[in-house]
Amino acid sequence: MTYIAKPRLRHPNLKANKFGFTHRDYEGAVSTLCAGCGHDSISSAIIQACFELNLPPHRIAKLSGIGCSSKTPTYFLGNSHGFNSVHGRMPSVLTGANLANRDLIYLGISGxxxxxxxxxxxxxxxxxxxxxxVYIVENNGVYGLTKGQFSATADRGSKSKKGAYNRDAAVDMVMLAMELGATYVARGFAGDKAQLVPLIKGAIAHRGAAFIDCISPCIAFNNHPGSTKGFDYVREHNEAVNRLDVMLPREAITVDYQPGEVEEVTQHDGSVLALRKLADDYDVHDRIAAMHHLQKSKAAGEIVTGVLHVDPEPDDLHANLNTLPTPFNKLAEKELCPGSTALDKFNAAHR
Amino acid sequence: MSQPKVNDFVIKFANVNGSGSASANRLFAKSILRMGVPVSPRNIFPSNIQGLPTWYEVRVSEAGYLGARGGVDLMVAMNPQTWDRDLLSIEAGGYLFYDSTKALPASKFREDVNVIGVPLTELCNREYSDPRQRQLFRNMVYVGALGALLAIDLAEMEKLIREQFSSKDSLIAPNIQALHLGHAYAAENFECPIGLEVRRSDRVGKRIFIDGNSAAALGCVYGGATVAAWYPITPSSSLAEAFQQHCRNYRRDRETGKNRFAVIQAEDELASIGMVIGASWNGARAFTCTSGPGISLMQEFIGLAYFAEIPAVIFDVQRGGPSTGMPTRTQQSDLLTCAYASHGDTKHVMLFPEDPHECFEFAASAFDYAERLQTPVFVLSDLDIGMNDRLCEPLVWDDSRTYERGKVISHDELEAGAEFGRYLDVDGDGITYRTYPGTHSTRGAFFTRGTSKDRYARYSEAGPDYSDNMQRLLRKFDTCRLMLPKPVMRKARRSTSLGVVCYGSTSPAMNEALDCLEDEGLNLNAMRIRAFPFGDEVVDFISEHDRVFVVEQNRDAQLRFLLVNECALDPTKLISVLHYDGTPITARYIMQEISSDVAALKPKPKKKVAP
Incomplete structure (x- = not known):
């Protein structure tokens, strides 16, 4: 539906955020996905999160791979540079981009x-x-663009639209991310925007590898009885372990809660994650206990959502590489080229 | 041997991989250089860490011929596994140097080869008690003995030991002691010099002695690369490692200790090129280095960079292919896979350095080409120049040189209202303007994609949009031809209708062959191609000659294919001289191939009729 240009008209009283940007400034082109697609809800949550965080849109770079989910960066943040790379390789392109300019926010969208x-x-x-x-997997358990084949996250025993059963074990992206040391791990559901927006905000405020597995039902191919990634199924089996509110640095804490109900996690940039506990025994700081909880719930057929793990003092790649605070793409000859005198010395040492 | 060979012979060391011989052998080669005599050493090594045979071949050539010669005048046979083969490779009248601690039967020698036995093990056992020292110093003992046998200045050797161990003082004295031990034994027991002799000369001049990978890596530092992503593969790994080392020396902030570079050892070649593309898209200069198998893996991303027009610098240090091929042997067999890398219609820029000097120069300028042209640029060197020390002109850098960052629109230009269409050909040269992400809050953002698009980077599957873009990419490729390094020409002494074309590391063997052929009365004009796409000079040269030999190190005549395919040249006049067994081509081989072709061309003399 790209032939439909989005009207430039907007409501005169559209609310602006702290930097004067309106919601419209974070939108993109009209979506070409199917009506009711979970991915569009995620795009909308991203727009909402960026608006609420007062981010200048052009300071975000959005990168993706190939597939329905990877098309979505066209549909949000139209004033940001986007990069639709090759299948499954968004992470390397994002890594390179991040090395070149550490000052931007990198949003990796994948499926x-x-x-x-x-x-x-x-x-x-x-x-x-x-x-x-921020690495978001828009997870629907199915290949949409090629018409309904199982993906590697489809649960064993779940049924395709055509009636075939999936015999292979599912890849659990959340467990992998936990195991590999992601410092912010969450699972959301495209059908619960109120939960998803703060999860994205928390991930953006996080200064490390943040991963969000977002269950996003495929309205065309995976929203039927027998699917474990459909709207109804996820609603019935959703076990949210907490509710999150994100407060920006130097912002008054406005969430209304009873003492003891909420745990506050101050991240490195000063933002505060206020976590309202829903599961008594769930500790987002204890990675091993969290993984244990996730495995137990999975065995019981529950889908755990919420902030699953957070390390408020993460290391990141730049810290490990001991790089300069100045983005590399701002360095010029003066900072980069050792010059002819150094070269003469080098030559002399090689005779 | 009646006449001694002075400053013109080949010594080959047969060693066991992992025995610590490499640094001793290098010191030997360097001591000859320090006497002003050109040498060209070559490591011949297996894909192995310890135990398999390895050789180090040193060609000593007053005339300055740096190509492999073929044949051996003095074999230092330190490896019993390869004894028989090594013995056979010695030219008649040559020398065999061996460890004579243990007596060998007469059947192990050749009558037409002079034998020099030095009881290395016995000398070391007597001198050292530690078993590791006995092994390590044995190498220095034979270097000392060779010094005496060939009349190499002992003081130069001692000086080199002092330089080599300058950071480990304690090793200097025992190494010098070992050197003297061998030297004294040889001087006492043999008439020195033998029929091979190094005599002080002045033919080295200001030239430096360095391997191509290290020089290319330094070129990356000078060229402003800040991001390197790579995956280990022979023979390119030392390029990435050298870059890291050079950066530690030149790119660490004095005050803060922070790095102005990032090196990532990626999970594979796919991720390496992906990171390079991501970094280049974001305005940093980035490169990867690999060899043939890595190029195969990178194909999809290379197509993306071509089509989405993202700069990328890729070093391909070529080895023997196809598949895993001969990982530790040299070839020039990746031209076609690089020239047309990836599916669909693609063409790429390639540079062919001849030696470490050009590795440095081309590495630095590759970033200019990549950014000016907004496309991948391949630097195709090979194992022969990449991993071997080679005598070459000193590296040069003009301090007034600036980085050519290509057509990038700045914040101020956008603010002033500059029209921006990412794929809009404003200047008619096929090269369009780009913006770096994050430049301006409302202008200049665009979507980069591998799908077809219109001039404003909007997704489009419309035929005219697609063709328009593909045609522009061809115009851009035409622009490349004017920018890239021109071929180097060499005119024969006499006018001739014969020409010869070479590229890359074959150039020293080619030059030597041309000298020798001219001495024999066979004149050829020569052209060394340095870049693809080819400039007009390349076409003109071939048009001006009736018969043109194309010398290359692959089976399928890949450069010849490119010449025929891209320049519509008459294939019948392009005669291939191909050498692809993994060893570097020799002047002897080139001469033989060209001479026999030319001889066959000459009209056969008519039968003599009695007068």
Whole structure:
């Protein structure tokens, strides 16, 4: 539906954020995905999160691979540079981009076909390197663009639209991200925007590898009885372990809560994650206990959502590489070229 | 041997991989250089860490011929595994140097080869008690003995030991002691010099002695690369490692200790090129280095960089292919896979350095070409120049040189209202303007993609949009031809209708062959191609000659294919001289191939008729 140009008209009283940007400034082109697609809800949540965080849109770079999910960066943040790369390789392109300019916010958008199959390696390595990024997998368990084949995250025993059963074990992206050392791990659901927006905000405020597995039902091919990624199924089995509110640095804490109900996690940039506990025994700081909880719930057929793990003092790739605070793309000859005198010395040492 | 060979012979060391011989052998080669005599050493090594045979061949050539010669005048046979082969490779009248501690039967020698036995093990056992020292110093003992046998200045050797161990003082004295031990034994027991002799000369001049990978890596530092992403593969790994080392020396902030570079050892070649593309897209200069198998893996991304027009610098240090091929042997067999890398219609820029000097120069300028042209640029060197020390002109850098960052629109230009269409050919040269991400809050953002698009980077599957873009890419490729390094020409002493074309590391063997052929009365004009796409000079040269030999190190005549395919040249006049067994081509081989072709061309003399 790209032939429909989005009207430039906007409501005169549209609310602006702290930097004067309206919601419209964070939008993109009209979506070409199917009506009711979970991915569009995620795009909308991203727009909402960036608006609420007062981010200048052009300071965000959005990168993706190939597939339905990877098309979505066209549909949000139209004033940001976007990069639709090759299948499963968004993580390497994002890593390179991040090395070149550490000052931008990197939003990696991928799907289960993109990240859990051909891209599993690059997903894993970008996480273990601690690239400062928000990595969102729009997870629907199915290949949409090629018409309904199972993806690697489809649960064993789940049924395709055509009636075939999936016999292969599912790749659990959340467990992988935890295992590989992602410092912010969350799972959201495209059908619960109120939960998803703060999860994205928390991930953006996080200065390390942030991963969000977002279950995003495919309205065309995976929203039927027998699917474990459909709207109804996820609603019935959703076990949210907490509710998150994100407060920006130096912002008054406005969330209304009873003492003891909420745990506050101050991240490195000063932002505060206020976590309202829903599951008593769930501790987002204890990675091993969290993984244990996730495995137990999975065995019981529950889908755990919320902030699953957070390390408020993460390392990132730049810290590990001991790089200069100035972005590399701002360095010129003076900072980069050792010059002819040094070369003369070098020559002299090689005679 | 009646006449001694002075400053013109080949010594080959047969060693066991991992025995610590490499640094001793290098010191030997360097000591000859320090006497002003050109040498060209070559490592011949297996894909192995310890135990398999390895050789180090040193060609000593007063005339300055740096190509492999073929044949051996003095074999230093330190490896019993390869004894028989090594013995056979010695030219008649040559020398065999061996460890005579243990007596060998007469059947192990050749009558037409002079034998020099030095009891290396016995000398070391007597001198050292530590078993590791006995092994390590044995190498220095034979270097000392060779010094005496060939009349190499002992003081130069001592000086080199002092330089080599300058950071490990304690090793200087025992090494010098070992050197003297061998030297004294040889001087006492043999008439020195033998029929091979190094005599002080002045033929080295200001030239430096360095391997191509290290020089290319330094070129990357000078060229402003800040991001390197790579995956280990022979023979390119030392390029990435050298870059890291050079950066530690030149790119660490004095005050803060922070790095102005990032080196990532990626999970594979796919991720390496992906990171390079991501970094280049974002305005940093980035490169990867690999060899043939890595190029195969990178194909998809290379197509993306071509089509989305993102700069990328890729070093391909070529080795023997196809598949895993001969990982530790040299070839020039990746031209076609690089020239047309990836599916669909693609063509890429390639540079062919001849030696470390050009590795440095081309590495630095590759970033200019890549950014000016907004496309991948391949630097195709090979194992022969990449991993071997080679005597070459000193590296040069003009301090007034600036980085040519290509057509990038700045914040101020956008603010002033500059029209921006990412794929809009404003200047008619096929090269369009780009913006770096994050430049301006409302202008200049665009979507980069591998799908077809219109001039404003909007997704489009419309035929005219697609063709328009593909045609522009061809115009851009035409622009490349004017920018890239021109071929180097060499005119024969006499006018001739014969020409010869070579590229890359074959150039020293080619030059030597041309000298020798001219001495024999066979004149050829020569052209060394340095870049693809070819400039007009290349076409003109071939048009001006009736018969043109194309010398290359692959089976399928890949450069010849490119010449025929890209320049519509008459294939019948392009005669291939191909050498692809993994060893570097020799002047002897080139001469033989060209001479026999030319001889066959000459009209056969008519039968003599009685007068």
């Amino acid at each position: 289960d076909g993109d990240s859990a199959s051909i891209g599993l390696g690059q997903f894993a390595h970008s996480v273990r390197r601690g690239v400062n990024m």
